[in-house]
Each structure stands twice: as structure tokens, then as C-alpha cells.
């Protein structure tokens with residue numbers, strides 16, 4: 174908890190502060206950043222839960238705004254000491270157009286950088302993604318790699334392309350002179366697949382399982398590892414690195430860090446079963462019924478249907494050629510860079526992360542528990 178002896182004089186801005194990760198970052202800052210005096214929460218859609226945060230010692234300012242609007246961003250950034258830029262359009266299902274994804278993720282990030290430069294904000298943390306590295310379009314495995322592991326990062330899909338471009342902009346901006354003459358210090362955090370309380374895709378899988386009579390069907394071989402990290406630990410990494418940007422500017426500035434914790438290496442589906450299993454679902458083995466070529470056929474059919482139906486309705490199922498390729502390609506990280514550079518240790522053990530996530534699933538509306 175915050176120590177009352179510290180002087181509260183820092184203003185933080187969290188963009189995308191009402192999203193899945195953003196909400197955890199906001200709550201973590203309030204609990205773990207004792208020097209915070211004002212917390213600005215900037216989002217296209219503000220959550221009603223923000224109201225309950227307004228009674229504490231920190232001034233919580235809710236700002237409804239759009240990162241693609243430079244003037245709105247500049248107004249929100251002015252006077253902030255630190256910006257955590259977590260706003261983004263997370264779409265790998267074809268819901269938004271490639272142009273919209275680019276506008277929010279790339280132009281939005283440009284606006285945040287320019288606002289820092291114009292208004293004199295010196296510290297910027299960007300929420301990037303494992304997707305800026307891979308899996309690549311060739312399906313090469315990235316097996317327990319770190320930030321220096323060579324990998325051919327080639328993308329075609331609008332989401333990873335936009336995250337990679339935005340991350341590059343953020344890193345290139347490190348050292349730029351901001352208003353007042355001091356240098357901007359930036360870094361990028363790259364979470365793998367985030368899980369935990371509030372995770373929409375976990376919700377979708379759970380409800381799908383309930384609809385199918387308590388069953389989910391295995392589509393991905395158990396041998397394919399997919400990197401996962403608990404949302405509380407990702408939030409904690411943001412809070413910690415933001416705090417250390419000033420003290421360790423020369424070391425941390427311009428760096429990228431994978432987000433990691435002690436979550437086990439498993440396939441996407443086996444990992445989900447760590448939570449959905451205790452909530453009454455079981456994973457049915459279907460390798461003989463659904464070989465990979467059949468899944469790819471279904472995924473391609475989904476993509477075709479999406480294209481055909483687009484004039485009439487939005488058809489955006491979880492399975493498409495891109496999501497199948499991501500889920501079916503090993504991509505896991507093993508690194509201690511964040512520990513070495515800014516003393517990061519996961520705040521939540523695997524057992525805690527698992528218990529918290531299971532409790533959240535159990536409390537969901539329509540839960541079988």
C-alpha cells in the first residue's frame with residue numbers, strides 16, 4: 174500500500190486506462206506509487222468503476238478522449254510527469270479496418286510523443302506487444318527467447334504491423350528534446366498473451382464451453398507453447414519502469430522489455446484450462462477429428478464469409494487464418510532483462526495469478542459454479 178510519509182507531487186497519465194490492462198495499471202498505480210498526486214485516466218470509453226476511485230488521497234481525473242485527436246492528447250498530457258500509453262486497438266479478428274488500426278495505434282502514438290515534446294513531459298512508457306517480434310508469417314518458432322534472440326520479424330497483419338511501427342516511433346523518440354530543454358526518456362514493454370481478471374477472450378471461451386455442454390475441443394497440439402503473463406504482473410512492470418525511468422534514464426531509455434512472470438509454458442488451450450478446468454469445463458481431444466488442414470480450411474472459410482458478409486453484417490469469429498497461425502506457432506519468452514535493469518520481480522506468484530483468475534471466472538454471470 175502507499176506509504177503516507179512520501180511527498181505526493183507526481184502527475185501520471187494512463188491512456189487506454191479503462192481497458193483490460195489499463196484498469197489494472199490504474200489500480201496498481203493507486204496502490205503502489207506513493208508519490209502520486211494526480212492520476213489522469215484517458216480513454217475513448219470511460220468505465221463507471223472510476224467513480225469509486227475518486228474518494229482516495231490521489232486526485233483521479235477521468236478524461237474522455239481519442240488518441241487520434243492531437244489536441245485532445247496534448248491537453249491531457251500537459252503538466253503530466255509520466256505518460257503510460259496503453260491505449261490501442263487490439264483487433265486480430267477483422268472487426269476494424271486496417272486504416273483504423275493504423276490510425277489508432279500509429280497516429281495515436283505519434284500524437285502522444287508529440288504531446289510530450291510540446292508540453293515538456295519527459296517520461297513515456299509504451300505498451301507494445303510480443304506481436305512486434307512474432308510469430309512471423311513464416312511460422313518460425315520462438316522458443317523461450319529473450320530480447321536479444323535473433324528472429325526474422327516479418328508481419329503482414331495490420332495489428333502487429335501497427336504495434337511494430339508504433340514501438341519504433343517510441344524508441345526513436347528517446348533522447349528528443351522536450352519543451353524546457355531536457356531529453357525525453359522512453360521505453361517499450363512487450364507483453365505476451367495477457368490473462369487475468371477482465372480478459373475478454375477468456376470470457377468468450379468460457380461461454381462457448383458452457384454452450385457446448387461444458388466442453389471445449391482441442392484444436393492446437395499440446396506441444397505448441399504460447400507465452401502468457403498475468404495482467405497484475407504486467408501492470409506492476411509498467412508502474413516499476415515508469416518509476417525508474419528518471420533514476421535509470423541512461424540504462425532504461427530506448428530499451429524494450431518482454432513482460433514475463435512465473436506462468437507455466439503451455440499451449441494456448443491447455444493454459445486456458447488451468448482456469449476453465451476448475452470452473453467445470455473439460456478439453457476434449459479431437460486430433461483425429463480436426464487435423465490442421467481442416468482447421469485451416471475452416472479458418473479460411475471464416476475469412477471468406479467475413480468478406481462476403483461485410484456489406485450486411487460484421488462476422489468476426491475467433492478462428493481465422495491469422496489467429497490459427499498465432500495459436501499454432503510456438504512463441505515463448507525466457508528473460509531476466511527487466512529484473513537486471515530495474516529490479517522487476519513478479520508481484521503475483523503463479524498460484525496467486527491462477528487463483529485470482531479462477532475466482533474471476535467463477536464470479537462471471539452465467540457461471541456454472
Ligand SMILES: NC(=O)C1=CN([C@@H]2O[C@H](COP(=O)(O)OP(=O)(O)OC[C@H]3O[C@@H](n4cnc5c(N)ncnc54)[C@H](O)[C@@H]3O)[C@@H](O)[C@H]2O)C=CC1
Pocket residue numbers: 188189190191192193194195215216217218238239240241258259260261262263277281300301302303336363364365366367368
Ligand atoms: N491483451 C493482450 O493480450 C495484449 C495487449 N497488448 C497491448 O496492451 C494494450 C492494452 O490492451 P488491452 O487492455 O488488452 O486492450 P483493451 O481493448 O481492453 O484496452 C485498450 C483501451 O484503449 C482504448 N482505446 C482504443 N482506441 C482508443 C482511442 N482512439 N483513443 C483513446 N482510447 C482508445 C479502449 O477504449 C480500451 O479501453 C494495447 O496497446 C495492446 O496492444 C499487448 C500484448 C498483449
Ligand SMILES: C[C@@H](CO)CCC[C@@H](C)[C@H]1CC[C@H]2[C@@H]3[C@H](O)CC4=CC(=O)CC[C@]4(C)[C@H]3CC[C@]12C
Pocket residue numbers: 263265301302303304365366367374392393399441442491492495496497499500
Ligand atoms: C484456434 C483457436 C482454437 O481454440 C484458438 C484461437 C485463439 C486465438 C483467438 C488467440 C491465440 C493467441 C492469441 C493472441 C496472442 O496471445 C498474442 C496477442 C498479443 C497482443 O498484443 C494482442 C492479442 C493477441 C494477438 C492474442 C489474440 C488472441 C489469440 C490470437
